[in-house]
Amino acid sequence: SSNIRLAVIPGDGIGTEVVAEGLKVLNAAGVKSETTEYDLGAKRYHATGQTLPDEVLDELRGYDAILLGAVGDPSVPPGVLERDLLLRLRFELDHYVNLRPVKLFPGVTTPLGEARPEDIDMIVVREGTEGPYAGAGGAMRRGTPHEIATQESLNTAYGVERVVRYAFEKALARPRRKLTLVHKTNVLTYAGDLWARTVDRLSMEFAEVETDYCHVDAASMFFITQPQRFDVIVTDNLFGDILTDIGAAVAGGIGLAASGNVNPARTAPSMFEPVHGSAPDIAGQGKADPTATILSVAMLLDHLGHAQASARVEQAVADDLIERQSAWTARSTREIGDDIAARVAG
Amino acid sequence: SSNIRLAVIPGDGIGTEVVAEGLKVLNAAGVKSETTEYDLGAKRYHATGQTLPDEVLDELRGYDAILLGAVGDPSVPPGVLERDLLLRLRFELDHYVNLRPVKLFPGVTTPLGEARPEDIDMIVVREGTEGPYAGAGGAMRRGTPHEIATQESLNTAYGVERVVRYAFEKALARPRRKLTLVHKTNVLTYAGDLWARTVDRLSMEFAEVETDYCHVDAASMFFITQPQRFDVIVTDNLFGDILTDIGAAVAGGIGLAASGNVNPARTAPSMFEPVHGSAPDIAGQGKADPTATILSVAMLLDHLGHAQASARVEQAVADDLIERQSAWTARSTREIGDDIAARVAG
Numbered sequence A, B: 001s002s003n004i005r006l007a008v009i010p011g012d013g014i015g016t017e018v019v020a021e022g023l024k025v026l027n028a029a030g031v032k033s034e035t036t037e038y039d040l041g042a043k044r045y046h047a048t049g050q051t052l053p054d055e056v057l058d059e060l061r062g063y064d065a066i067l068l069g070a071v072g073d074p075s076v077p078p079g080v081l082e083r084d085l086l087l088r089l090r091f092e093l094d095h096y097v098n099l100r101p102v103k104l105f106p107g108v109t110t111p112l113g114e115a116r117p118e119d120i121d122m123i124v125v126r127e128g129t130e131g132p133y134a135g136a137g138g139a140m141r142r143g144t145p146h147e148i149a150t151q152e153s154l155n156t157a158y159g160v161e162r163v164v165r166y167a168f169e170k171a172l173a174r175p176r177r178k179l180t181l182v183h184k185t186n187v188l189t190y191a192g193d194l195w196a197r198t199v200d201r202l203s204m205e206f207a208e209v210e211t212d213y214c215h216v217d218a219a220s221m222f223f224i225t226q227p228q229r230f231d232v233i234v235t236d237n238l239f240g241d242i243l244t245d246i247g248a249a250v251a252g253g254i255g256l257a258a259s260g261n262v263n264p265a266r267t268a269p270s271m272f273e274p275v276h277g278s279a280p281d282i283a284g285q286g287k288a289d290p291t292a293t294i295l296s297v298a299m300l301l302d303h304l305g306h307a308q309a310s311a312r313v314e315q316a317v318a319d320d321l322i323e324r325q326s327a328w329t330a331r332s333t334r335e336i337g338d339d340i341a342a343r344v345a346g
């Protein structure tokens, strides 16, 4: 059958709440799917000490895609679930493209007083499998006045070329056809040089795409003062992490920011997740906005070839966001999911 | 005499224009100074191939302070002046504190529609001599499909402790007494661990200071959505570079952002400079805003013990900024300098 075989990792905190709404909208979109839920996250960690057992990882490889809510809980030592579960999934499943649209929908309030939707419409293509996230580094004489701690960014021609190529292709498919490399070439000279040379070289193959370069500090500023400068951005794992949170802030908040951890070579399933975390402070109260997860479902549908269903979900979200402007009362997580699902189905 | 012995490096582009106004205001403040100008920058590089000769560096060590405009010119290979001149000065003169206030003055337009001056009033204490700026790293098989490029962040207990201690002292001297460490401890585990442990340890000595931690991605967002969270921030060299550009954006633009490269141990002169660059596109046209340089002069005066004169300069800038709101025409670089100098003198 052409059923989508979907692994679902609701995770911790609001993760379970938003994922339920994402699945509701997926069903409403009329694309058949079979979902299997995985209890990875804080609960499993406490029950068994496991974060991501090898057998589970192997099983996950067999799905068409993964939908993830959020991981992280105050009861688990900081960083453990982030690294041993979330980042491990990204690395093991070779999610070398972390795709994060930054788009201001009409009707959405932005902290930028003067920004209009046409000013904020970009896609950040964040590298997902190397750079400062490689986990390389060490410490010597830890805890003494002579301690030294290092942290290494590892960048390969192989890893940089494939994500830059993907970004060029994305840019080529968009009306503006503009690609901006964001890095810090004047300080991080070795890594920056590899990134800059790679963009230069591929720009010959993609002559229709205009290329540009921006230091990460300036780019961070321009996200706020001149977001209309950007169309597609390609950048490393750490700069992409920072830029996409700035992007979420200017495009109406982390409740709307979707992402896809994509393996374009399709050697393993891609994983879609909201950019936000597990937000333990509001968990279980029905206060979380499921919109980021629903938009992540739209990305998932698009990735699996269901472009029409994807567009329908995105349009339903856009319509819902317009209506929110004039709403008198805040809706619960479930109510937002219901409303968007109804629009998709209707 | 108690004359300030000041080395002046106007540098490139708008650097020369803004420095002239900074010196004008310094004179108006009534603190006697003797200034010696150094022609470091693009011109010297083209004439002699030199960026920062050792003899000049040695001479610079003899001054009470350095005022720098901006370096960098399109005619010089990218990064050369930034690294071999600007960063070399910071490293050689052991400017381990890069002090960058982020403050919204009344009357100043911010891109954040709803922010008021009391919401944005913080100081970023950026480490200035190590971390990812150490220049460590390398490349192998450069230019081939098998290239690997590394970039290393070097962090020492010595280097981290001294800047964290400085930040605690700053926080203690401010009404809110709050210090936030910004890092990425969940990913950069070795470096993050050293930074977090150092803050924890020193927090015992500074029991009156409330401490907090924020990942760099979340902090970048909060600069936009909740800047009132922050009082004093301490962070590494690269995160500080990014955060202070976001700070400049939200606090009214790079034309107002001042900085001090401070050697608190006073083993070498500190260096004060606007955060902005040489802006070759508007150089020589009298369009640059000298306010960032003038505020840097206020920091210089404060550093050298002239607290009253420093406060007078800052007040003159504050008054000028209020008046700008209702101005009909844009003033030139020189006119702004004249107006602020007149307020300081009067």
Ligand SMILES: CC(C)[C@H](C(=O)O)[C@@H](O)C(=O)O
Pocket (backbone or CB within 6 Å): A082, A083, A086, A087, A241, A275, B186, B187, B217
């Ligand atoms: C939780 C954390 C490890 C993660 C990251 O840094 O990539 C998150 O911030 C994100 O952006 O998805």
Ligand SMILES: CC(C)[C@H](C(=O)O)[C@@H](O)C(=O)O
Pocket (backbone or CB within 6 Å): A186, A187, A217, B082, B083, B086, B087, B241, B275
């Ligand atoms: C010019 C560059 C090397 C410098 C830096 O990265 O520190 C600049 O961005 C700054 O913030 O002063």
